[in-house]
Amino acid sequence: LESFDVGAIREEFPILKREFDGQQVVYLDNAATTQTPDPVVDAMSDYYREYNANVHRGIHHLSQEASIAYEEAHDRVAGFINADGREEVIFTKNTTESENLVAYSWGLNELGPGDKVVLTEMEHHASLVTWQQIGERTGADVEYIRIDEDGRLDMDHARELIDDDTAIVSAVHVSNTLGTVNPVGELTDLAHEHGALSFIDGAQAVPNRPVDVKEIDADFYAFSGHKMAGPTGIGVLYGKQDLLEAMEPYLYGGGMIRKVTFEESTWGELPWKFEPGTPPIAEAVGLHAAIDWLEGIGMDRIQAHEEEIARYAYEQLEAEDDVEIYGPEPGPDRGGLVSFNLEGVHAHDLTSIMNDYAVAVRAGDHCTQPLHDKLGVPASTRASFYVYNTREEVDKLVAALEDARELFA
Ligand code: PMP
CATH class of the missing domain: 3.40.640.10 (Type I PLP-dependent aspartate aminotransferase-like (Major domain))
Known part of the structure; x- marks a missing residue:
């Protein structure tokens, strides 16, 4: 599958340029809600205007x-x-x-x-x-x-x-x-x-x-x-x-x-x-x-991109000894998100440190409380990817995690 130009796609999402304390947002909360490209906003605005x-x-x-x-x-x-x-x-x-x-x-x-x-x-x-x-x-x-x-x-x-x-x-x-x-x-x-x-x-x-x-x-x-x-x-x-x-x-x-x-x-x-x-x-x-x-992009290409980014994130996080990842290994039966915990740090604290770096991830039970009970943890941090995410953004997630570890050590 031919890949697509993620840079050009990102141009259609002005929100991805937002900065918090001088840092560009790294939006990795796509399983909660995805961002909306200009053509979609324009179609709705045309409806109201026309x-x-x-x-x-x-x-x-x-x-x-x-x-x-x-x-x-x-x-x-x-x-x-x-x-x-x-x-x-x-x-x-x-x-x-x-x-x-x-x-x-x-x-x-x-x-x-x-x-x-x-x-x-x-x-x-x-x-x-x-x-x-x-x-x-x-x-x-x-x-x-x-x-x-x-x-x-x-x-x-x-x-x-x-x-x-x-x-x-x-x-x-x-x-x-x-x-x-x-x-x-x-x-x-x-x-x-x-x-x-x-x-x-x-x-x-x-x-x-x-x-x-x-x-x-x-x-x-x-x-x-x-x-x-x-x-x-x-x-x-x-x-x-x-x-x-x-x-x-x-x-x-x-x-x-x-x-x-x-x-x-x-x-x-x-x-x-x-x-x-x-x-x-x-x-x-x-x-x-x-x-x-x-x-217009192609669902199979979107799937391939998202799985590639998720696999990269999985591998980066798996390389950290004190990170526990939930769910199957990357492969045909794993989609584009990674939920995990950093040993000794509550998911909410970790997510809050990530927010200091403008990395947007979600902490909690993700509306699957009984599943978290079964996993034996009250909460997890979830990074979820979409068509506009990049490997560089995953690197920022991992850097923020490393800083959180030092802070809580
Ligand atoms: N099912 C799954 C698997 C979901 O991820 C979500 C959203 N987190 C829902 C149902 C509920 O979707 P909504 O909040 O849009 O009703």
Whole structure:
């Protein structure tokens, strides 16, 4: 794969030039949110300057234009992940809301005592907490596929857990803490062999690798705009059309109905049935522009770049005797982030020292508390990379770590 000009890409992100105390920011918090390139900001600003109006096909010109842009954003997302069409693409607020949509619309109605929801030990709270709550309300059991020493899923345990009582398997595609890339196609096949559905949390996958929902055969697949060079305030729920047709909405209101009387209401077409109220219009325009921008570079090239930087970071950190890294070694099943701890220094202290060097990393449990319990640490520091990061930035991270060590020695 031919590489691309990272310098030219960085020019599209004025924020990367910001300085704090005379030091240029080193932004390594991309798993939390990515930066937004000028073409995406421009697309949203054009929307507000040129054709801002409410959607749902108003009669006037501006509403027509806004409606077309909003609808086309669904088509663009569908093409990007190889869904069949806009009917299978629901815009939500974020991955979390996409999880909740399925949990409420499908889970609350379909699950009961004796049913099993199978998650993994590396689920983000977005799915873990949500399915726990649905389990409590419906009486369904929630069980977790174990991870092994290296932070990979124990697939023997998966085959043991996923059985004829299983109603849904919900798994993270790329772990936001361990970086593990899970065999989501295999998990989906296992679910289907037992008549269960699969929900894949792609929040850390769609931003940095080609994702084909048909190849995975996922029943549901979720991700967020703000982690893929797009805006905050918009997320996607992909769902197979026949499943979405059969599901009841869980949010009600205007824009999603076919017919309303004082006694009862019926629902409109997909995807609008699940998008009541004024939707995130500017954000949809921004997401469309972000996908154009990403595909302009090429998802396979973005993946290769990110993995190369993450591998470099892994190797630099691994060379430090007192650094513990979580998750698998660099390879095809590891994505573009590295979580670690420096012996004797709390992750929050380490991250705060890094901030003195304008190195932006995240400390905490990364919304995977049970996983951190299992790792036996309260928190970790996470460096996560994207298309605009460089090896020099990794060197600054490591230099800051070395200074932190001396400070705390
Ligand atoms: N799942 C994973 C794997 C994530 O990394 C995140 C974001 N940290 C989420 C879900 C939740 O995404 P959002 O905050 O956009 O809803």
